[in-house]
Amino acid sequence: MGKENDSVNDFSFPYSFSKRGAKKMSQLAESKGIILSSRNYKEKDKLVKIFTESAGKLMFYVKGIHRQNQPLAPALLPFTEGIYIGTFKSEGLSFITSVKDVHSFRKIQEDIFLSGYGTYLLNLVDAAIEDHQYDPHLFQFTQAALQRMDQGDDAEIITNIFEVQLLQRFGIAPIWTHCVVCGKTQGKFDYSSKYGGVLCEEHWSMDHRRYHADPRAVYFVRMFSAISYDKITGINLKDETKATIRQLIDQLYEEYVGIHLKSKKFIDQMKSWEHVLKKPDPEGESASENQKNE
Numbered sequence: 214m215g216k217e218n219d220s221v222n223d224f225s226f227p228y229s230f231s232k233r234g235a236k237k238m239s240q241l242a243e244s245k246g247i248i249l250s251s252r253n254y255k256e257k258d259k260l261v262k263i264f265t266e267s268a269g270k271l272m273f274y275v276k277g278i279h280r281q282n283q284p285l286a287p288a289l290l291p292f293t294e295g296i297y298i299g300t301f302k303s304e305g306l307s308f309i310t311s312v313k314d315v316h317s318f319r320k321i322q323e324d325i326f327l328s329g330y331g332t333y334l335l336n337l338v339d340a341a342i343e344d345h346q347y348d349p350h351l352f353q354f355t356q357a358a359l360q361r362m363d364q365g366d367d368a369e370i371i372t373n374i375f376e377v378q379l380l381q382r383f384g385i386a387p388i389w390t391h392c393v394v395c396g397k398t399q400g401k402f403d404y405s406s407k408y409g410g411v412l413c414e415e416h417w418s419m420d421h422r423r424y425h426a427d428p429r430a431v432y433f434v435r436m437f438s439a440i441s442y443d444k445i446t447g448i449n450l451k452d453e454t455k456a457t458i459r460q461l462i463d464q465l466y467e468e469y470v471g472i473h474l475k476s477k478k479f480i481d482q483m484k485s486w487e488h489v490l491k492k493p494d495p496e497g498e499s500a501s502e503n504q505k506n507e
């Protein structure tokens with residue numbers, strides 16, 4: 214993002230003082246962290262953004278990363294977590310001195326589809342909160358999403374749950390639990406921007422500009438808004454249903470979030486060629502889809 218580029222240009226290693234002077238700078242610290250992104254800087258160095266559990270997102274300057282035998286290198290790859298030890302700065306760039314308990318999400322790293330979804334997820338985290346913003350709940354949520362993806366749970370469903378629950382970080386909290394007019398919790402629902410939540414079928418007439426979403430999609434998005442990742446095993450959806458969910462979440466993001474990430478475009482395009490590389494799913498219908506009562 215633009216802001217980071219500016220600070221990089223102003224930066225002169227290793228004496229980077231904040232505007233308020235040197236006093237504010239150094240905090241030797243350690244924290245669990247997840248690599249969000251990294252990019253080359255100058256010839257041999259890297260700028261690595263890490264989502265730390267104890268200090269939020271921080272940008273780290275890592276010198277000589279392209280040298281052979283740089284011990285930090287594997288800990289700074291995409292889809293890696295660990296305990297990062299170094300100087301965490303409240304402004305400007307931070308520094309890593311060592312890393313322990315490094316864990317790579319191998320399957321995500323090695324699978325182009327999974328890394329597509331994983332990248333999008335991490336880009337969303339980056340967009341949802343400011344740098345230095347302490348958010349251990351989002352940290353754990355992100356970690357759980359990556360773990361699940363790495364264990365082989367459905368990446369699309371994991372991503373959808375992530376998107377729906379992340380809306381709160383973008384400042385909106387739609388009411389999914391019940392009809393905003395009558396409080397009904399069962400039946401067919403549609404989303405209404407006017408009411409900031411769902412309307413039951415009886416009250417659809419109260420907003421003619423409601424989303425006109427597929428009731429199946431609303432059913433699952435309502436479920437996704439409250440589910441935790443340890444409950445998702447066994448959710449198995451047809452492509453058709455997934456497509457309607459995708460459409461509803463896209464509509465919500467278009468209206469409320471308004472960001473257009475390259476990684477999102479990539480996963481959308483992936484849809485058109487993934488069937489060429491993947492075998493079709495032999496099971497059509499699924500337990501959870503048949504359970505829904507409409």
Ligand SMILES: [Zn+2]
Nearest residue numbers: 392395413416
């Ligand atoms: Zn109602």
